[in-house]
Amino acid sequence: MMIQIRPDRFLQDLHTLRQFGAAGVGKGVVRPAYSDPDIAAREWLAERYADAGLKTRFDPVGSVWGLAKGQSLLIGSHSDSQPEGGWLDGALGVVCGLEIARAAMEAGGPAVSAVSFQDEEGRFGVTTGSRVWSGATDLKSADRLTDTQGLSFADARARMRHLAGDFVDYKRFTGFLEAHIEQGPWLYEAGEAVGVVTDIVGIRDMRITFEGEQNHAGTTPMHRRRDPLQAMARFQVLIAERFRNVVTPQTVWTTGHVDVHPGAHSIVPGRCTFSMQWRDGETERLKKMEEIIRDTAGEVAEDGGFSVSTSDLVGIEPVPMDARMQAALGDAAEDVAPGRWRRMQSGALHDAASVARLMPVAMLFVPSINGISHAFAEDTREEDLVTGLQVMAQAVERMSVA
Ligand code: GLV
Ligand code: MN
Ligand code: MN
Numbered sequence: 001m002m003i004q005i006r007p008d009r010f011l012q013d014l015h016t017l018r019q020f021g022a023a024g025v026g027k028g029v030v031r032p033a034y035s036d037p038d039i040a041a042r043e044w045l046a047e048r049y050a051d052a053g054l055k056t057r058f059d060p061v062g063s064v065w066g067l068a069k070g071q072s073l074l075i076g077s078h079s080d081s082q083p084e085g086g087w088l089d090g091a092l093g094v095v096c097g098l099e100i101a102r103a104a105m106e107a108g109g110p111a112v113s114a115v116s117f118q119d120e121e122g123r124f125g126v127t128t129g130s131r132v133w134s135g136a137t138d139l140k141s142a143d144r145l146t147d148t149q150g151l152s153f154a155d156a157r158a159r160m161r162h163l164a165g166d167f168v169d170y171k172r173f174t175g176f177l178e179a180h181i182e183q184g185p186w187l188y189e190a191g192e193a194v195g196v197v198t199d200i201v202g203i204r205d206m207r208i209t210f211e212g213e214q215n216h217a218g219t220t221p222m223h224r225r226r227d228p229l230q231a232m233a234r235f236q237v238l239i240a241e242r243f244r245n246v247v248t249p250q251t252v253w254t255t256g257h258v259d260v261h262p263g264a265h266s267i268v269p270g271r272c273t274f275s276m277q278w279r280d281g282e283t284e285r286l287k288k289m290e291e292i293i294r295d296t297a298g299e300v301a302e303d304g305g306f307s308v309s310t311s312d313l314v315g316i317e318p319v320p321m322d323a324r325m326q327a328a329l330g331d332a333a334e335d336v337a338p339g340r341w342r343r344m345q346s347g348a349l350h351d352a353a354s355v356a357r358l359m360p361v362a363m364l365f366v367p368s369i370n371g372i373s374h375a376f377a378e379d380t381r382e383e384d385l386v387t388g389l390q391v392m393a394q395a396v397e398r399m400s401v402a
């Protein structure tokens with residue numbers, strides 16, 4: 001049995017998927033979890049799965065599945081995007097899953113199922129759909145998560161209630177494969193075609209709130225102010241200094257969202273809430289950074305007369321990829337793109353990290369032009385997209401004969 005993938009059909013589907021929420025310059029996409037374009041894209045995907053002869057299912061959180069009969073390999077990723085995102089983050093892995101499952105069906109085997117997980121991008125706390133499915137978090141706790149506007153996960157997923165069926169039994173799958181753009185510069189700069197992922201770094205994500213005293217911006221002398229935005233600024237400078245002896249060049253931390261209340265030019269703000277996220281390949285380092293963050297927030301609050309509170313969104317440990325599946329991807333990469341691939345760590349989080357709780361998982365990367373992602377400018381050369389698909393399809397064949 002030989003799977004005959006069709007690159008033309010694969011690229012066509014990728015471009016069609018991009019039309020849901022197409023925005024911005026270039027190939028930008030705005031398709032956050034549970035938005036109208038996200039739900040419409042998932043309904044379109046369900047139709048593609050059905051056309052391919054797969055049984056379709058939406059689960060209670062809105063992940064959409066195309067199920068092959070009996071035991072099968074599972075391939076997929078996510079089709080929600082960042083609030084400003086590109087056309088490939090998640091979409092590539094989803095359409096790869098669709099094309100390989102479809103081609104495998106046409107070839108009469110091996111059995112391949114496909115999935116697009118919901119809310120990978122963390123409107124409610126990163127990889128929420130796959131975390132709930134894998135049991136990393138339970139549905140009740142997930143339902144209490146809120147987005148930056150205060151909307152709850154429970155209310156968001158209710159938007160897909162009319163489609164929802166049961167959770168899919170994970171025991172029907174023998175393993176999970178996810179193709180993804182690298183989202184960093186390494187493959188592109190080296191002129192390589194494929195990355196075989198060795199492990200996914202761990203991540204911690206929380207919100208911190210400093211509360212001070214809201215007052216008039218013209219009449220309140222500087223020495224009497226308790227401005228929580230200033231507390232946030234001081235906190236940022238201090239943690240950068242204190243991290244210096246703890247981090248490696250691979251360690252990253254980010255404040256990507258700040259809410260200053262009430263947010264007016266002539267008001268000294270009363271409250272500042274901001275995101276604090278950090279990532280590293282080692283649990284010990286993640287813990288050490290957390291200590292620094294909590295101690296520093298407490299110290300800044302005490303020094304300046306602020307109150308401080310924190311809410312934890314996610315803590316995800318570093319996850320190694322399955323050795324046998326990595327080897328199949330590596331052998332396929334060497335065959336399709338000899339000498340033009342490497343093994344590498346993933347600095348981005350992926351659904352594969354959740355699914356690894358349930359079954360062997362592995363991931364394949366293709367280059368991102370200029371290393372850009374989570375931005376409208378995200379892109380990958382067409383031939384690299386196709387090479388990734390070919391490597392994945394060949395790896396599926398290798399795994400099913402082994
Ligand atoms: C998810 O896309 C992440 O790694 O931030
Ligand atoms: Mn992604
Ligand atoms: Mn992403």
Ligand code: MN
Binds near residue numbers: 348349
């Ligand atoms: Mn991601």
